[in-house]
Amino acid sequence: DQQVKQNSPSLSVQEGRISILNCDYTNSMFDYFLWYKKYPAEGPTFLISISSIKDKNEDGRFTVFLNKSAKHLSLHIVPSQPGDSAVYFCAASEGPGNTPLVFGKGTRLSVIA
Amino acid sequence: EPEVTQTPSHQVTQMGQEVILRCVPISNHLYFYWYRQILGQKVEFLVSFYNNEISEKSEIFDDQFSVERPDGSNFTLKIRSTKLEDSAMYFCASSEMDTYEQYFGPGTRLTVT
Numbered sequence: 001d002q003q004v005k006q007n008s009p010s011l012s013v014q015e016g017r018i019s020i021l022n023c024d025y026t027n028s029m030f031d032y033f034l035w036y037k038k039y040p041a042e043g044p045t046f047l048i049s050i051s052s053i054k055d056k057n058e059d060g061r062f063t064v065f066l067n068k069s070a071k072h073l074s075l076h077i078v079p080s081q082p083g084d085s086a087v088y089f090c091a092a093s094e095g096p097g098n099t100p101l102v103f104g105k106g107t108r109l110s111v112i113a
Numbered sequence: 114e115p116e117v118t119q120t121p122s123h124q125v126t127q128m129g130q131e132v133i134l135r136c137v138p139i140s141n142h143l144y145f146y147w148y149r150q151i152l153g154q155k156v157e158f159l160v161s162f163y164n165n166e167i168s169e170k171s172e173i174f175d176d177q178f179s180v181e182r183p184d185g186s187n188f189t190l191k192i193r194s195t196k197l198e199d200s201a202m203y204f205c206a207s208s209e210m211d212t213y214e215q216y217f218g219p220g221t222r223l224t225v226t
Contacts, residue, residue, distance in 0.1 A: 032213040043117070043204050043217035044156065089156065097211045098144045098168045100158035 003027045004092050006104035015113045019077040023090030023104055026071065030092040034101065035064060035075045038087045047088075048075070080111045115139045117218035119205050125224045126195055134190045134221045136205030145188045146206040146215060147180065149173070156204065162188065195225045 005024045013019045023033075031052040036044035050057040050064045050073065057064050063076045077084055090104040118137045126132050138145050147159040161168040162180055179191045188207075192199055202222050206215040 034214065036217075041219070043119075043206075043219045046214050046216060049214060091156075093213050096213050097208060098161050098163050099213075100146070100161060100169060100171070101148075101156075101215055102158070103156040105155045 002104075003030075003102050004090055004104040006090055006107050008107050009105070010108040010110070012110045012112060013080045015082055015111055016079045019075075019080045019084065019109055019111070021075040021077075021088050021090075021107050021109065023073045023075075024071055025073075025092050027092070027094070027102070028071075029094045030102075031095065032093045033064070033066060033073050034091045034093070035062075036089040036091060036103075037084075038089060038106070044089055077109075080109075082111050082113050085109055085111045115141075117205055117207055117216055119203075119218035119221050121221060122219065123222045123224070125226065128197060128225055129194050132192050132195055132223065134192075134203050134205075134223070136188045136190070136218055137186050138188055138205065138207030139216060140186070141209065142207035142216075143210050144168075144208045144215075145180075145182070146208075147190045148204045148206060148217075149201040150204065150220075151198075151201045159190070159203075192223075195223075197225050199223060200225045 034049040035047045038044045048062045066073045087106040089106045091101040120135045145162045150156045160170045160174045177193045202220045204220045205218045208215045
């Protein structure tokens with residue numbers, strides 16, 4: 001069962017424009033959401049996160065929005081840069097420390113110069 | 114910046130053989146995890162480990178798998194008798210107490226022939 005879904009396997013965006021990556025979840029027990037970025041032959045790198053008590057978290061060019069009633073979150077990258085080209089994974093957790101992360105299948109972002 | 118390291122980067126083994134994958138978590142982290150990613154699929158949780166014992170394991174983590182912290186720095190995953198379907202990228206991760214963010218190593222690509 002897919003508790004975390006990323007329905008777009010790929011996304012192409014022009015350099016300088018906004019990239020929007022989407023994620024949906026089904027488990028109401030999730031209380032924390034994370035975005036990871038992954039380059040080929042590397043492990044997932046933590047990018048940004050958001051608690052379920054918030055609806056927005058911003059870190060530089062990256063902003064994550066959470067719509068809890070819709071069980072939907074999105075990652076906005078503005079402006080997009082060629083170095084942002086990677087696979088982005090949405091992950092969710094039911095609790096801090098020692099709790100498994102549940103990942104989506106990922107979205108491959110290509111930023112075209 | 115501290116990081117999780119994993120060895121080897123690539124392991125090729127024959128079906129039925131035992132393999133040990135090694136990880137050195139971030140030194141002040143207390144929780145340790147193994148995940149795997151079969152080619153083209155999502156990252157899946159295998160097991161979490163705290164205070165020298167397994168905290169949680171997934172259905173994938175059957176009797177063929179075991180984990181150990183043999184000393185103060187290493188964390189290992191052993192597969193007793195490998196199967197073709199064990200071919201995957203195996204990621205080790207670690208986290209601090211009472212936090213959600215898990216930090217991943219670069220992975221070990223296991224190829225079972």
